[in-house]
Amino acid sequence: MNTTETTMKPISALTAISNELKSENCEKHGNYSSRNLYKTVWSTCPKCAAEQADKRRNEEAEKAAQERHRAWQKRLGEAGIPDRFQNRTLDSYSATSEGQKRALAFATSYADQFDESLKSGRSAIFCGKPGTGKTHLAVGVALQIMKCGRCAMFTTVQRMVRRVKDTFRKNSEESEGDVINMLTYPDLLIIDEIGVQFGSDFEKNLMFDILNERYEKLRPTLLLSNLTAPEIKAFLGERIYDRLREDGGQFVPFDWQSHRGS
Ligand SMILES: [Zn+2]
Numbered sequence: 001m002n003t004t005e006t007t008m009k010p011i012s013a014l015t016a017i018s019n020e021l022k023s024e025n026c027e028k029h030g031n032y033s034s035r036n037l038y039k040t041v042w043s044t045c046p047k048c049a050a051e052q053a054d055k056r057r058n059e060e061a062e063k064a065a066q067e068r069h070r071a072w073q074k075r076l077g078e079a080g081i082p083d084r085f086q087n088r089t090l091d092s093y094s095a096t097s098e099g100q101k102r103a104l105a106f107a108t109s110y111a112d113q114f115d116e117s118l119k120s121g122r123s124a125i126f127c128g129k130p131g132t133g134k135t136h137l138a139v140g141v142a143l144q145i146m147k148c149g150r151c152a153m154f155t156t157v158q159r160m161v162r163r164v165k166d167t168f169r170k171n172s173e174e175s176e177g178d179v180i181n182m183l184t185y186p187d188l189l190i191i192d193e194i195g196v197q198f199g200s201d202f203e204k205n206l207m208f209d210i211l212n213e214r215y216e217k218l219r220p221t222l223l224l225s226n227l228t229a230p231e232i233k234a235f236l237g238e239r240i241y242d243r244l245r246e247d248g249g250q251f252v253p254f255d256w257q258s259h260r261g262s
Pocket of ligand 1: 028
């Protein structure tokens with residue numbers, strides 16, 4: 001495809017660019033006119049050159065896409081979103097009943113207006129039986145705001161309690177304050193499984209500390225629970241519950257039957 005030929009043109013060969021052309025043949029693209037570039041160097045098939053440039057561009061784009069994918073996976077890992085929920089977007093939530101449509105509409109507008117919620121610290125409580133899609137919609141909100149550069153974190157009450165209790169061990173590298181800071185830092189914190197077990201005073205105090213810290217920093221929290229509204233109120237304590245509601249925090253019922261059939 002690439003033909004170079006020694007030519008006996010000592011004078012013109014010393015000038016920077018000659019206008020000397022000759023007809024060449026590319027096995028793939030047929031005839032093309034080759035320009036003398038310098039001494040014995042002639043231009044190659046322009047279509048081959050364009051194909052190679054395309055190939056390089058594609059390879060670079062693919063590498064960049066892989067890099068973005070890796071970075072996204074890393075962010076998902078840091079956000080603590082469970083593996084099986086990592087592709088649960090708002091778009092992939094199937095809403096058939098009126099209640100499901102209302103819940104999806106709430107989650108969509110909450111994600112769309114998240115920057116507004118950051119000014120007011122507006123939280124929300126998703127409440128209903130297991131298998132009704134609370135986690136799916138909450139993760140959907142998290143994925144959307146993360147794509148807009150916001151930081152989200154997913155955890156459960158049990159995991160928070162364990163992490164704090166771990167700090168009480170001798171030689172723990174983390175302090176209780178570190179854990180509270182880590183849970184206060186994300187723009188959105190999702191706390192799942194509220195009230196799965198009977199809430200100990202330790203759990204309740206921890207919830208109070210975290211919600212209070214986040215409240216003061218105007219950072220919204222999504223609370224997911226299988227409990228009823230009065231039970232959540234009893235679990236969180238009246239003060240925090242009323243504060244969540246007063247700040248425009250919405251109570252979103254998931255009151256249909258489980259799609260898991262449980
Ligand atoms: Zn060619």
